[in-house]
Structure formats: C-alpha cells, structure tokens
Amino acid sequence: MFLCSHNFTYQHSSTNRIRVTWKQQGGRRTYIDLKVIFVSFEFLLTGLEISCACFDFEVLKKKLKMPLYKLTYFPVTALAEPIRFIFSYASIPFEDERIKKDVWPEIKPLTPYGQLPMLVADRRKVAQSTAICRYLAKQYDLAGKTDWANLHIDATVDTIHDIRHKIAAFHYEEDEKVKAAKRKAAEETLLFILERLDQQVKENDGYFYDGTLSWADLTFVALLDYLNFMYKSDLIENYENLKLLEKKVLLLPKIKNWIERRPVSEFEMPSYRLTYFNITGLAEPIRLVLHQSGIKFEDRRLTQDEWPEVKKGMPLGQVPVLEVDGKAYYQSKAILRLLARKNNLYGSNDEEAFLIDATVDTIDDVRAAYSQYHFEQDPGYKAKLKANAEKKLPMLHKLDEQVKKNGGHFVNGKLTWADLFYAAQSETLSNMLQTDINKDHPELKKLVEKVRSLPNIKAYLDSRPQSMF
Helix, strand or coil: CEECCCCCEEEECCCCCEEEEEECHHHCEEEEECCEEECCEEECCCCCCCCCCEECHHHHHHHHCCCCEEEEECCCCHHHHHHHHHHHHCCCCEEEEECCHHHHHHHHHHCCCCCCCEEEECCEEEECHHHHHHHHHHHCCCCCCCHHHHHHHHHHHHHHHHHHHHHHHHHCCCCHHHHHHHHHHHHHHHHHHHHHHHHHHHHCCCCCECCECCHHHHHHHHHHHHHHHHHCCCCCCCCHHHHHHHHHHHCCHHHHHHHHHCCCCCCCCCCEEEEEECCCCCCHHHHHHHHHCCCCCEEEEECCCCHHHHHCCCCCCCCCEEEECCEEEECHHHHHHHHHHHCCCCCCCHHHHHHHHHHHHHHHHHHHHHHHHHHCCCHHHHHHHHHHHHCCCHHHHHHHHHHHHCCCCCECCECCHHHHHHHHHHHHHHHHHCCCCCCCCHHHHHHHHHHHCCHHHHHHHHHCCCCCC
C-alpha cells in the first residue's frame, strides 16, 4: 500500500507513464514519475487522476480497468518466455509464478488441459502458449493491422514452433542411435527453414513482417535460448539477418530490463573455457566430450611462457581447468563426470555409471604407467618404469573383450564418456610409444574409429590446432 499525505495530481500520457505532481510552500510545483513494484515485475501505471489519502493495487486495478494476470510455469524460459516478453514489452504487471517439479502433480489437475503454461486473468484460466501470446498481442499492439498481416504473422509463429518440435524430438530421445537418426533428419529441414526465415527478415526490413515489430519477433527471440540449449549450439550462428533481429529485440529497453532481472533458467547457455597446454594429454577427453555434446567453448592452449603467470590463478596450480560462467572446475576426471552427467554420457542408472567409472579408471591406470615411463629422465629408473608399464598391457586385452561383449562399446552397447576417454587416451599413448596401441586389439581399434567418425568429433579432429603430441 502506498500512503499519501499531500494533495497529489496523477496524470498519464500515451507513453504509459504516470506523473505525480504536488505543491510545495511558495507555490512551486514538484513532480516525480511514479513506479510501483508488484510481485517480480516493475511497471508504470496509466490512466489515473486522483487526489487521495492512500491506495493499494486493487484500487488501482479498478481505476485502470485492467485484468490482474498470473502466469504459471516451471522455473525455465521455454514456452512461457514469449508470454513474459510480451508482458514486459507492453509494461503489463503480472505474477510470474514458477513452480518446482515436485509440486506439479498437485497443480496439474487444476489446469485446463493438464499442462503449462497457464494464464489466469481475473480468476479465469486459459492454456496454450501460442493462443495466449496471440490474445495478448492483439491487446497490446503487437499483432497485425489486417487479417492478411495476421495470417503472415501466425504462419511465422507456427514455423518457429515447427523448429522447436523438430529439435525437441531428438533432444529428448534417450536411445542414442535413434537420437542420432532424428537429429540428422531434422537438420536437413532446419537448414531449409532457417534459410527461409533469414531471407524473410531481410525482405521485411529487419523484422518478420512489414518492417514492424510483432509478437512473431518476440516469440522467436524469447525461444532462442531454449532452442540453443536443446540444439547444443547457436542455432542461428550462420544467419546474419536472424542474428540482427535477435540483437535488435534484446536491446529493446523493456526487454533488456526484463532479461537483466529475470530468474536464471537452466536453459540459458553458459559460457565455457577450457585451459590446458597445446597437447592432447589430460584435456583431450574433455575436448571430445564438449564437442560431442555440442557445447561451444574457448579452447585456451597455453604456451610454456604463459604458464607461470596463469598458474597463480589455477585452483590447485595445475591444469586442465574448465570455467563455466567464470566458475572454475578442476581435476580432469571430475570435470568429465560433471559434463557426462549433464549430457547423457554417463549411462542410464547407477550400475552403468559404476561400469563406466571402473572402465575409465582401468584405462587411466595404463595411461598413468606409460606417462611416468615416457617422461622419466633418469635412465636407470626409466627402465624400472618401463617394466611396470608393460605389466599393464594385459588390461588392454580385457578392455578389448569388454567392447566385444557390449556391442562395440564399453557399457551396454551405448556411447558413454568411457568410449570418448579411451579414444582420446589411446591417441596420446600411441604418440608417446610411437606405435598404434590398438594394433593387436581389433575391438578397441573399431571403437576408436567409431568415435572419431562421429560428426561432431570428426569436425573437431579435422580442424583442431596441431599439437606438440
């Protein structure tokens, strides 16, 4: 409740601002532009001319003759974000209710169709995000001026959601083989659609229709972080006009203000930076997991001259270190487990996770033994380390048999980070020993070839910097 003790005059303008004016001693007039905080959204009141002693939101709502909106969704952007963008752009107050998944079973029966987002306007419930956006767009001057204009805008929005459906189809697929097939089929369609949308923006002076901002533009940009999250990459990286549209919308003052204040969503793409030397070594498995997961990252490769200064800022004075939105993660296998969990490379249950861990530790036993031998400078001790390393070779026979029993992978016939780990480390070991360590292990050799032929991995291997080893 806002309390007043003076004779105020409230005036509104077409710019949706309210000016509060009062008289001080001597007749001088003073004014402020009033802002009211409601729930999580800051909005500017309109249409008032009151001399009052006090008022609260219910009184103001009646004066303004506007509905009280409540938007219910999960704590993510996704389907609710276009609605939030429209509210924000139009300076419309709303309650942004974000429910946790554990309370969803209780709320689900109370929704119109058992799904979210749901909008409540003066106790009237409605569902279907696109229908809600279309309604709000008509209310707040973001729709077309004619039926023909609305037809074009609606067609564009439907096309945007076609993109979302295509990407979601493979993103949420759990079977890796089916996922790969769905992605391959979807990418051909996505390429065609995105080229058409990019051209559409170019022909319409930077917007989707008639050189004017519409709810189609807000919908597209609002959904982008969700689409990029599912696609594991910047969907419009190669589309200049769509990138310009994105930038234009994000720079709109009210949209910019909303984005700066909104809660963090799990669908927002974090920034990654991996720091290591210009060698394969301990960082190469991490690079493979990042590339296979479609995660864009800065591959920071240090020189020996740079290392003393960089070392001071490393958590344990060693690398590799992965920074995610500025937060440092260290210890290579711990980093790999973190990434594998987030990107469906850690098996489907605890049993599979155990088998993956055991396999990785076995591989690392071989790597550690040969690394000690390779880098040792003392000739006498080096001979002892060589003998110790050669005792580890039977482990490769066991690993070869494991792959054969598991359908070409280490665990239950599916791609996991153990496969990527071996592909990276077998290259490092082969370079150190100057021989192919898989030459006597046909199943391991086929596994490495399979990993290296994965589209994302192959693209990385074809373009990666030439390393020392």
